[in-house]
Amino acid sequence: MTPVERCRDQHIAVFGLGGSGLSTIRALREGGAHVAAWDDSEKSRDAASSKKVPLVDLSQADWSTSRALVLAPGVPLTHPAPHWSVKKAHAMGIPVIGDIELFCLERARREPTAPFVAITGTNGKSTTTSLIAHLLSCAGRDVALGGNIGTAVLDLPPPSASLYHVLEFSSFQIDLAPSLAPTIGVLLNITPDHLDRHGTMENYAAVKERLVASAETAIIGIDDEWCHAIAKRRQDAGRPLITLSMAENAGSDYLIEGSKISKRTATGLTPLVDLSSILTLRGVHNSQNAAAAIAAVSSLGIDLATIQKGLETFPGLAHRLEIIGYIGRAVVINDSKATNADATEKALMSFPDGIFWIAGGRAKEGGIEPLTPLFSRVEKAYLIGEAAQDFTRTLSNHLPFEVSGTMDAALSSALKDAQVSNAREPVILLSPACASYDQFKNFEERGDQFRALVQSQAGFKPRESR
Numbered sequence: 001m002t003p004v005e006r007c008r009d010q011h012i013a014v015f016g017l018g019g020s021g022l023s024t025i026r027a028l029r030e031g032g033a034h035v036a037a038w039d040d041s042e043k044s045r046d047a048a049s050s051k052k053v054p055l056v057d058l059s060q061a062d063w064s065t066s067r068a069l070v071l072a073p074g075v076p077l078t079h080p081a082p083h084w085s086v087k088k089a090h091a092m093g094i095p096v097i098g099d100i101e102l103f104c105l106e107r108a109r110r111e112p113t114a115p116f117v118a119i120t121g122t123n124g125k126s127t128t129t130s131l132i133a134h135l136l137s138c139a140g141r142d143v144a145l146g147g148n149i150g151t152a153v154l155d156l157p158p159p160s161a162s163l164y165h166v167l168e169f170s171s172f173q174i175d176l177a178p179s180l181a182p183t184i185g186v187l188l189n190i191t192p193d194h195l196d197r198h199g200t201m202e203n204y205a206a207v208k209e210r211l212v213a214s215a216e217t218a219i220i221g222i223d224d225e226w227c228h229a230i231a232k233r234r235q236d237a238g239r240p241l242i243t244l245s246m247a248e249n250a251g252s253d254y255l256i257e258g259s260k261i262s263k264r265t266a267t268g269l270t271p272l273v274d275l276s277s278i279l280t281l282r283g284v285h286n287s288q289n290a291a292a293a294i295a296a297v298s299s300l301g302i303d304l305a306t307i308q309k310g311l312e313t314f315p316g317l318a319h320r321l322e323i324i325g326y327i328g329r330a331v332v333i334n335d336s337k338a339t340n341a342d343a344t345e346k347a348l349m350s351f352p353d354g355i356f357w358i359a360g361g362r363a364k365e366g367g368i369e370p371l372t373p374l375f376s377r378v379e380k381a382y383l384i385g386e387a388a389q390d391f392t393r394t395l396s397n398h399l400p401f402e403v404s405g406t407m408d409a410a411l412s413s414a415l416k417d418a419q420v421s422n423a424r425e426p427v428i429l430l431s432p433a434c435a436s437y438d439q440f441k442n443f444e445e446r447g448d449q450f451r452a453l454v455q456s457q458a459g460f461k462p463r464e465s466r
Contacts (some may be wrong), residue, residue, distance in 0.1 A: 002158040006105045008032035013058055013094075015085040016072020017044040020287045024070050025053055036061060038085075058085055060285060069096045073172035079199040098176025099154050100143055100147070100169065105179060107159040114159035117296055118147075118180065120169040120211045121188025121221070123343045124289045125149075127317055128188060129168040131281075131293040136164050138310035139302045164300070171198065171207045184299055185215030186292050190226035191342045192365060197368045201226070209233075216240065219295045221288060222250060242299070244291045246284065254291045258284060261291045273308055279323060279463075280316030283350030319447035322348060322456045326463040327428075330356070330418040332454045335431035338445030340364045341371055341450035344433035348374040354423025356380055356414040358407070361434030361446070363387035368394050368433050375399045379426075380417055382410035386438040406439075407446070411453050 004027045012028055014021055017039040017347045025048075028035050036056035039045050040105055049055055069089040076083050077096065089096050107114055119129045126149050133145040144156040147167030157163060167182075174180065190205050198204040205226040212218035212230065217240040220231040223241045234241045245252035254270060259276040262269040272294065281290055294307055316322060322334040338344040341364065348355065348371060358381045359368065368391055381401040383391050388403045395401045404410035411428070418426035430450045432443075440446040454460060 001030060002103060002106055002154050002156060003030035004028050004033065004102045004106055004154065005031040006109050007067070007102070010034065010067040011036070012068055012070060013037075013056075013061075013063065013066045013085075013089075013213060014070045015039065015058060015083070016075050017041075017048040017053065018038045018072055018074065018156075020099050020152045021070075022048065022051070022053065023155045024102065027099075027102065027154035028070075036066070043054045053200050058088070063088065063092045063094060066092070066094055067103040069094055070102065071096050071098055071176055073098055073170060073176060076197060077172070077175055078203075079197050095178075095418045096176065097178070098173055099152060100167075100173045100177040101179055103153045103159075103165075104177060104181065108179065111159045111161055112159055113183075113305065115164045115300065116159070116182040117164065117184045117186070117300075118169055118182035118211055118215070119167070119186040119188070119292075120171070120174060121186075121210055122191045123340075124285060124292075125168050126337070127286065127320055128289040128292050129166055130317055131289060131311075131314055132166075132186075132296050134314050135258060135293060135297045135302060135307055135310040136166065136300070138305045138313065139297070141300075149303060160446045169211055171204060174211050175207050178208075180211060181216075182211070182216035183215070184217050184219060184296050185212035186219045186296055187212045187227055187230065188221050188288065188292055189224055191224060191340075193340055193342075195365065205230070217242065217299055218242065219292055220253060220300075221245070222289075223293065225246065231234065242295045244288060244295065246288070254295055256284065256287045256291050259287055261287060261294065263466060272304060273311060276420045277316070278311060280314050281311065282321060283346055285346035285349070286321070321350060321449070322451075323463045324451050325460055327415060327454070327457050327459050327461070328419050329421075330415070330426040330428050332428045333430065334447045334450050334454075335429060336436070336443045336450060338431040339434060339435050339443055341366060341368050341433045344368070344431040345371055345374065347429060347431040348377055351377060351427045351429070352424045353377050354421055356382070356418050356421075356426060356428045358384065358404075358410045358414060358428070358430045358450075359432050359434070360384040360387045361390060361432045361440075362438045363390060365435050367391065371433070372398065379421060379423070380414070382414050384432075384439070385409050387434050407450055408453055411450070411457075415457065 014037040038058040149168040243252040319336040382404045436446040
């Protein structure tokens with residue numbers, strides 16, 4: 001835990017009693033703050049009360065002594081409308097912040113130069129965050145991994161000169177952290193997402209930019225227009241910048257060509273690694289993630305030999321092109337984290353052909369229309385959830401499909417079809433291109449159910465057996 005001693009003896013309001021909210025309350029109380037906490041959900045309040053959390057109905061409370069409102073990242077800050085607690089804080093002139101801001105303030109108080117790597121992007125941030133932490137650990141560094149992935153930031157040990165905090169950030173968390181100034185800020189990409197919470201792409205991109213704006217060193221992928229513009233502003237300001245690109249003529253510091261990553265030096269491009277034999281980093285999108293991780297840890301003094309060994313031992317992440325195992329000739333892949341078309345594009349590009357694609361759920365803006373150029377890689381699609389009927393209109397006249405409805409029906413059909421495929425190694429791929437909320441609590445539950453269904457099939461063999 002990181003006790004927030006910066007807030008000792010202060011009155012702090014906390015709204016949102018989920019995981020990060022409860023973590024925040026513990027850290028504030030441990031640091032000596034006076035906490036008043038609330039949630040709109042009676043179930044959440046009852047659960048918090050059982051843990052002796054000090055509940056105060058903030059809608060009725062006197063906020064005159066409160067120094068800040070700590071808002072859970074899942075609560076609307078600006079769009080589609082500010083939450084009532086945000087409106088009340090603004091009316092009282094009270095700053096609205098998140099747990100990341102408390103961490104940043106505590107870092108500034110305890111050890112302003114404590115190593116801190118912050119990672120964001122519409123896609124790829126969890127893999128990149130985990131890979132950076134893995135590479136640092138392989139180099140013998142003490143690492144605290146968390147933020148938007150795994151452990152809430154204030155449940156991690158306090159900042160210190162010898163501990164490397166490697167934290168993933170969502171746009172919601174960045175929006176609540178005005179003091180964010182990491183040692184290294186990594187911005188992978190920006191594509192349309194969360195527009196219901198940010199209103200416009202301009203707003204969304206501006207929030208993402210804040211992660212790298214005050215970083216000592218910024219690492220930015222420049223293959224989309226938003227990130228390219230952000231990198232240009234950073235460069236024009238004369239701030240330390242490392243760029244990544246798949247385009248040779250972009251002049252980036254790191255060049256990604258398929259599975260190969262090179263670094264630009266004064267004498268030209270120097271080959272660094274070839275990821276083609278590393279199954280957990282399959283696909284050009286993972287080459288981009290790896291390039292960002294290599295750039296980050298290289299900036300922290302890790303040598304190339306250690307990096308290469310670390311890449312070879314990276315275990316990968318659940319629900320992100322996770323190889324569950326094999327059934328007959330088919331390899332089964334769990335990519336449940338692909339909640340939009342851009343993420344599913346990366347999955348489809350990872351396999352040249354023979355894909356039996358399970359897709360659907362609650363559709364995001366744009367649906368799967370952007371994936372049309374990749375449909376030639378798909379032998380058949382199996383549609384589930386709310387988006388099934390809409391997706392049939394996109395798939396018609398492009399490839400065979402069926403409306404399976406449920407995950408188990410889709411898997412059953414895909415298994416039968418894959419066994420008679422002419423592909424050398426058929427791929428049964430769950431990559432929904434949709435949110436999960438129509439049939440599942442979250443993408444993890446969706447992926448866990450898929451994995452369990454696969455492992456229950458006759459003839460299943462885990463990845464390690466091949």
